[in-house]
Amino acid sequence: MRRLVELSHRITEGMVTYPGIPGPRLGVHLSREASREVYAPGTEFHIGSIELVANTGTYLDTPYHRYPDGPDLSGVPLEAMADLPGLVVRAEGLRSVGPDLLTGLDVRGKAVLVHTGWDRHFGTEAYLHGHPYLEPEAARWLAEAGPALVGIDTLNIDDTPPRGPRPAHTLLLGAGIPIVEHMTGLAALPDTGFRFHATPPMVAGLGTFPVRAYAVIDA
Template sequence: QGKSEFLIASLHLCGNTGTYVDSPRHRFRAGTDLAGLPLERLADLPVVVADVTGIGRPIDPDALPDTDLRGTAVLLRTDFSRHWGTDRYFSANPYLTAAASRRLVEGGPALVGIDSLNIDDIADLSRPAHTSLLGAGIPICEHMTNLASLSSRAERLHAVPIAWVGGATFPVRAYVIAQD
């Protein structure tokens, strides 16, 4: 009587688990950490879907949308997430070329996401997409799913990790809200 019961749990995981956001600190030791990312780069972002399903790999600048990207969440729809849970998911992933990454940086999106294992070619250890985007302060959301369900209606993305001081990457529950 008069007692309450609460479950207090601890969590131990890799920051690159499930769908997650990379902060600039992921690539650059002195880069902005998760706690320093402004919410304006993570929440309530207008969505621009780049349907690159027919491109395969690599994704070149010509495949990117020719529209105003400033302040948007550019989501690269490859449909590669259909391979999740198979060996195929961990090889031959669709990825942005260095030139495509630079074009995105020039466009000024708030965030770039992809429904693939990695935004870079995993065989290229220089990681040009991570280097360009994170170097410009643009967070990356990887391992996204269900991008095929997005329509042409006005939609807004939310993909906010915890504000972890010193943290470089962390899982998010990325979701899109359709605007009426």
């Protein structure tokens, strides 16, 4: 018996994911009414359109997001994003996540998901300020320990002062480790014993894109 756990936010018209990034715009390329003029009687279709910034909703960062010579969405292998053994790091109530929560964990080849509980604020003004983040020392520890992927349920894996450095992005993406931000639902996962999936489309020349992140738990 398997259980699937949703770990992504819904993408909706005009939603705010990150301050200053415009929300998605949903449209219709071909309406059901118009399609009746194209297809046989009784046959109709809806073809929608969407305009969005790649950093919308729950999304994956590839090394190309930070480094011009890093692999982009079409270059990151499936083995780095899909069917990964998962591990949850519990960090609820903490402003920053330090290496003390990681030391001693076997993270190599795993999806390491940092659960802060900040996703409860998603869609509100509170979500955009004072969010938990990964300390540089923790990011360095992970970059050296070799997880397949790192995710977090906050606005950003780094602290986000204006024009501030982004050490977690720099270290993790520099080590070829994809990042998934704006996750949700991590409270429903066990600490271990699940498989993690978060795959974007293979878009050449883009470094980030929304994903349908989810976990598979074997009962």
